Amino acid sequence: MVQKETTVDADFDKGPYLTSLVEEMLEPYDPSPKAVIQVSVAIDEIFSNIVRYSGAASIVVRNQYDESTGMFSMAFIDNGVPYNPLDKKDPDVTLSAEDRQIGGLGIFLVKKTMDNVTYERKGNENYFTIYKKMK
Amino acid sequence: MKIEQTRDNSTLTLALEGRLDTLTAPELEQVVNSNLDGLTALVFDFAKLEYVSSAGLRVLLSAQKKMNKQGSMQVKNVCAEIMEVLDITGFSDILTIV
Numbered sequence A: 001m002v003q004k005e006t007t008v009d010a011d012f013d014k015g016p017y018l019t020s021l022v023e024e025m026l027e028p029y030d031p032s033p034k035a036v037i038q039v040s041v042a043i044d045e046i047f048s049n050i051v052r053y054s055g056a057a058s059i060v061v062r063n064q065y066d067e068s069t070g071m072f073s074m075a076f077i078d079n080g081v082p083y084n085p086l087d088k089k090d091p092d093v094t095l096s097a098e099d100r101q102i103g104g105l106g107i108f109l110v111k112k113t114m115d116n117v118t119y120e121r122k123g124n125e126n127y128f129t130i131y132k133k134m135k
Numbered sequence B: 001m002k003i004e005q006t007r008d009n010s011t012l013t014l015a016l017e018g019r020l021d022t023l024t025a026p027e028l029e030q031v032v033n034s035n036l037d038g039l040t041a042l043v044f045d046f047a048k049l050e051y052v053s054s055a056g057l058r059v060l061l062s063a064q065k066k067m068n069k070q071g072s073m074q075v076k077n078v079c080a081e082i083m084e085v086l087d088i089t090g091f092s093d094i095l096t097i098v
Helices: A012-029 A033-053 A105-113 B025-034 B054-070 B080-088
Strands: A002-009 A058-066 A071-078 A116-122 A125-133 B002-008 B011-020 B041-052 B072-076
Touching (some): A002 A012, A012 A033, A012 A058, A033 A058, A033 A071, A033 A125, A033 B041, A105 B054, A105 B080, B002 B025, B011 B025, B041 B080
Parallel strands (some): B041 B072
Antiparallel strands (some): A002 A058, A071 A125, A116 A125, B002 B011
16 A cells, blocks of 8 residues: 655645646556546646645645555545535536536536545635546 | 636637636636627637636636627537546536537
8 A cells, every 4th residue: 555645835836736646646556538628637637726726835635546446546635725626516517518607516526537526624624535446 | 727718809819727626716807807898709728727626617617608608619629638637527428619
């Protein structure tokens, strides 16, 4: 099991850094390129969501990879306002361009492409965790 | 992300390279909006695009709505990973993918 924890400012500019950390961590294990792309998209969705809505000044990310199962997990921890994006109703993806609302599409995408997604409020912190099989 | 613009009269082709996400989507939006005058065909070339997140989808939707009023829009060379994103979000029905 490999694990790495990093704290970053709640700043949109830090998104690519988080993606590069994950890519570096997984690279030695020859992960599925498709899974890496899906995780990268999930990082953009979740991180930008927290930066936009939480009001937290910084965000802790806890990356974990289990070589025996190929399961990667990434927890986003912030001490902002309680906010569970999983409470949001899924968007209607059958509407025409004119009727489309873009809100909620990012988290919907994360739910559809990750193997599991969890939210917990612990003390004064939000824990949003994604799980993805990399093999 | 790199955006290569080719304007041929009323047709604009935007070849995107890299990642279309929260950080890069505003730049694309600006390029689209500043080229709308007299535009009747907008073509996105995704051949070198690695991925699209919802921030990028928002720009594509906005561009599609604008081009519905003044011409047409096409997206070409979509890789399997991006196609999956378009399928999940229903964007494959909204966009014209060639």
